[in-house]
Amino acid sequence: MTPAAVSFRIGDARVTSFDVGDLSLRLDEVFGPSSVNARYFGGRDLTVPEAFPTKSFFVASGPLMVVVDPSDYGRLLSPDHFKTRAGYVSPPPLEVQLAAAGVAPESVTHVVVTHLHFDHYAGVTKGGAPAFPSARYIIPAKDWATPEVAEARKRGDADVAQTLGVVEAAGKLEPLDGPLGLGGGLTVEPYPGETPGHQVVGVRSGSESCYLVGDLYHLAEEVEHPELAAAWADAGALAASRRRFSERAAAERALVIPGHLPAGRISFKGSFPTWTEEPA
Numbered sequence: 531m532t533p534a535a536v537s538f539r540i541g542d543a544r545v546t547s548f549d550v551g552d553l554s555l556r557l558d559e560v561f562g563p564s565s566v567n568a569r570y571f572g573g574r575d576l577t578v579p580e581a582f583p584t585k586s587f588f589v590a591s592g593p594l595m596v597v598v599d600p601s602d603y604g605r606l607l608s609p610d611h612f613k614t615r616a617g618y619v620s621p622p623p624l625e626v627q628l629a630a631a632g633v634a635p636e637s638v639t640h641v642v643v644t645h646l647h648f649d650h651y652a653g654v655t656k657g658g659a660p661a662f663p664s665a666r667y668i669i670p671a672k673d674w675a676t677p678e679v680a681e682a683r684k685r686g687d688a689d690v691a692q693t694l695g696v697v698e699a700a701g702k703l704e705p706l707d708g709p710l711g712l713g714g715g716l717t718v719e720p721y722p723g724e725t726p727g728h729q730v731v732g733v734r735s736g737s738e739s740c741y742l743v744g745d746l747y748h749l750a751e752e753v754e755h756p757e758l759a760a761a762w763a764d765a766g767a768l769a770a771s772r773r774r775f776s777e778r779a780a781a782e783r784a785l786v787i788p789g790h791l792p793a794g795r796i797s798f799k800g801s802f803p804t805w806t807e808e809p810a
């Protein structure tokens with residue numbers, strides 16, 4: 531295991547999170563100006579770039595070996611994507627971190643992508659071929675069918691064409707619309723809003739559960755204010771998904787791992803959901 535990896539035992543299953551590199555984001559560019567969002571962020575200056583790790587995940591449960599949101603930091607740093615801080619050195623690439631954790635690419639049975647934003651699927655291919663050659667790739671059908679993605683799929687130079695398009699051509703892509711049980715206590719369920727098809731991976735073993743929630747939450751403030759939505763999101767659908775999810779996660783005392791935040795748990799103070807980071 532590399533220092534950028536953190537592992538959690540969930541009953542008989544194991545969930546490992548890999549930091550593949552920090553994004554640098556200005557919150558006013560995500561949520562709109564400070565004057566509009568002051569009530570959510572207090573005195574925080576939303577124009578100052580903040581670092582958010584991008585994470586990929588591996589779940590081992592019985593015979594299932596599942597990679598969730600494989601990213602590729604090198605691809606994200608193309609001029610069209612996010613810039614990071616001067617002097618920042620990123621962790622090793624995902625394939626190096628998986629190898630250090632004892633995971634061979636051929637052993638992966640499933641790849642699940644929570645939503646079709648590039649930071650969550652840039653690593654589905656390596657060297658122009660599927661990165662996990664034996665895996666079924668489960669992606670949200672509603673994201674795959676949006677006009678923007680459908681248009682980009684037709685352009686050979688687009689990120690989606692060079693990654694998921696390659697997986698599709700190899701006959702390994704499975705667009706999913708609705709809940710799916712993978713067996714072994716693993717589920718994929720829709721929680722739309724961040725994108726039309728955004729989905730969450732659940733891991734349940736014994737009395738324990740864990741959810742890999744993608745970008746259902748980017749920040750702890752979004753747990754506490756479910757209406758706080760990024761400019762690109764469907765705010766109404768997102769708030770409904772967050773309410774539904776937070777009640778469930780709190781009832782199960784589940785470990786919740788967002789795509790760009792450390793793991794935590796959700797509990798309710800009266801009717802208000804609150805976020806508590808999991809102690810290291």
Ligand SMILES: [Zn+2]
Nearest residue numbers: 647649745789
């Ligand atoms: Zn993201």
